[in-house]
Amino acid sequence: MRKRVWNVLLSAIIVISLLAGCADGYKPAGANGRVTIKFYTHGNGANYNWKQTIAAFEKKYPNIKVDLVVLSEKGDTQEATKKLDLAAASGEEMDVLMFSDPATYAQRVGLGMVAPLDDFIAKEGYKVNEEYKVDTKLNGKYYALPGKFNPWYVLLNKDHLDEAGLPVPKDWTWDQFMDYAKKLKKGSGATKRYGVYFHGPQGGGWMEYLKLALGNQPEHTEFIKADGSSNLDSPLFRKSLEMRLKMEKVDKSSTPYEAMLSQKLHYRAQFFNQSASMILIGSWMNTELGGTDQFPLKFQVAVAPYPKNAPGDPGGYTPVTTDYMAIAANSTHKEEAYKFIRWYTTEGQLVQGKNIPSWNKVKSDELSKIVDSILSQTNNPEKVDKESLNRVLSQAKASKIIPPVSYQAEIYKAINEEYEMLIFGKQDLDTTVKKAQERVQKIIDTNKK
Structure with a gap:
C-alpha cells in the first residue's frame, strides 16, 4: 500500500515538474554557440566506455557538449531508476534518458517523462524497423531508439557435442533441442551430467524459462497481450510447460x-x-564466454540460435534486452539530444566497442571486430567458436515490444506457483494450464476495477 501511494505521489510530482519545464521554453545556446545536454544513464564507465564514446561524439559535433550523469556506479538498474525518478520529480534539467528494460521505458512514457521521436525520424527519412533490430514502438509512436543488442541464445559445450557426434546447430526446433539434451546427458547420481540447465523460474523471476515456445515469435511473446488480455490460451504456453515437464521427468535430461x-x-x-x-x-554472457578467473573455461564453446517451434517458422526471433535511448519531455535542447541518441545508437556503438549494436547497418567485419574485442578481455578467447557466435548474433531479431502492465509481478508469481505444483507432481498439465488461466484472468479483472 505504501509503495502504491509513493508511486501515485511520484507520478503527480513528475507531471507537475514536466509541465513547469515545458513552460520555460527553449533555452538558447551559450555565448560560444555550444549547447550542453545532460545525459542520465544507469551504465557505468567500465561497462560503457563513456569517456572515449562521448569524446568521439563531441569531436563530430563540436557545438554539442554532453554532461554525463551516471546514476549508479555499480550499474544497478533499480538504484538508477529510483534516482532518475527523483531527479525528474525535483525538476532537474534533463535531455537524454537511458532505460534498461521495456517496463521502465513504458512506465516513464506513460508518466509523460519522454518525448516522441516521430518528427525527427520522419525528417531524417528512415524506418525504425529497417534501421534497427529492436522494435521500440509504444502506442503507435517511437519514444526511444535501441542501443545495445543482447539476444538470447543457446551455449553449447562443443567437446560434449563432438563426443556425442552432434553438429553445432545453425537452425533448429525445440524437438531437436530436446533430442540434443537427451543425447548429451551422461552418468548418474551425484556426478550425473545433464543435457541442459534452466535457471528459472524463481519466485516470479527468470520467467523466460516458462515462455520457451512463446519467445521465438514475432509478436505475442508475453503472458499478457498488448491489449491487456491474457495470452495463456495460446497453445505455445501449454507447449512450454509440456517441454519442461518432459525434459525433467521423462527424458531426465534437464537439471x-x-x-x-x-x-x-x-x-x-x-x-x-x-x-x-x-x-x-x-x-x-559474451563478456565471459572465453572464461574468467572465477569461471575458467576448460573446453570448447559453441553457440546455437534460439530454437523454433516448427521447421518452417521464420528464424532469428528470440528474447532480447537493449538500452532504450530517449529524449526527456522537458528537454530544452531536443534537436541536439536527438543528434546524440541517433549517433550513439549507430556509429557510436562501434566506437564504444562494448556491446553488439541493434543497428542493422553494422557490417559483418565490424561485428566480428566487436566480438573479437569483447572476447579478447576473457582468459581463453581461442576456445570460443567465433563463427557460430557471429552467425547467431547477426541473424537474431527481436519481437514486437509488449508494454508491461503494472501488476506484472502478480501474474509472474501466480504462474510460477502453478508451475511448481506441476513440476513437484501435485497437479497434472491440464489442471496447471486451467488454474494459471483462471488466476491470471482474476488478476486482470481485479486491476481493471
Whole structure:
C-alpha cells in the first residue's frame, strides 16, 4: 500500500515538474554557440566506455557538449531508476534518458517523462524497423531508439557435442533441442551430467524459462497481450510447460527444478563446471564466454540460435534486452539530444566497442571486430567458436515490444506457483494450464476495477 501511494505521489510530482519545464521554453545556446545536454544513464564507465564514446561524439559535433550523469556506479538498474525518478520529480534539467528494460521505458512514457521521436525520424527519412533490430514502438509512436543488442541464445559445450557426434546447430526446433539434451546427458547420481540447465523460474523471476515456445515469435511473446488480455490460451504456453515437464521427468535430461532451488544453483557454475552441456541464456554472457578467473573455461564453446517451434517458422526471433535511448519531455535542447541518441545508437556503438549494436547497418567485419574485442578481455578467447557466435548474433531479431502492465509481478508469481505444483507432481498439465488461466484472468479483472 505504501509503495502504491509513493508511486501515485511520484507520478503527480513528475507531471507537475514536466509541465513547469515545458513552460520555460527553449533555452538558447551559450555565448560560444555550444549547447550542453545532460545525459542520465544507469551504465557505468567500465561497462560503457563513456569517456572515449562521448569524446568521439563531441569531436563530430563540436557545438554539442554532453554532461554525463551516471546514476549508479555499480550499474544497478533499480538504484538508477529510483534516482532518475527523483531527479525528474525535483525538476532537474534533463535531455537524454537511458532505460534498461521495456517496463521502465513504458512506465516513464506513460508518466509523460519522454518525448516522441516521430518528427525527427520522419525528417531524417528512415524506418525504425529497417534501421534497427529492436522494435521500440509504444502506442503507435517511437519514444526511444535501441542501443545495445543482447539476444538470447543457446551455449553449447562443443567437446560434449563432438563426443556425442552432434553438429553445432545453425537452425533448429525445440524437438531437436530436446533430442540434443537427451543425447548429451551422461552418468548418474551425484556426478550425473545433464543435457541442459534452466535457471528459472524463481519466485516470479527468470520467467523466460516458462515462455520457451512463446519467445521465438514475432509478436505475442508475453503472458499478457498488448491489449491487456491474457495470452495463456495460446497453445505455445501449454507447449512450454509440456517441454519442461518432459525434459525433467521423462527424458531426465534437464537439471531437476528442485535441485536448482534447494542447492541454489547458478547457470555460470553449471555450464563452466560442465554439469550441464547446454544453457539457454542472454548474450550478456559474451563478456565471459572465453572464461574468467572465477569461471575458467576448460573446453570448447559453441553457440546455437534460439530454437523454433516448427521447421518452417521464420528464424532469428528470440528474447532480447537493449538500452532504450530517449529524449526527456522537458528537454530544452531536443534537436541536439536527438543528434546524440541517433549517433550513439549507430556509429557510436562501434566506437564504444562494448556491446553488439541493434543497428542493422553494422557490417559483418565490424561485428566480428566487436566480438573479437569483447572476447579478447576473457582468459581463453581461442576456445570460443567465433563463427557460430557471429552467425547467431547477426541473424537474431527481436519481437514486437509488449508494454508491461503494472501488476506484472502478480501474474509472474501466480504462474510460477502453478508451475511448481506441476513440476513437484501435485497437479497434472491440464489442471496447471486451467488454474494459471483462471488466476491470471482474476488478476486482470481485479486491476481493471
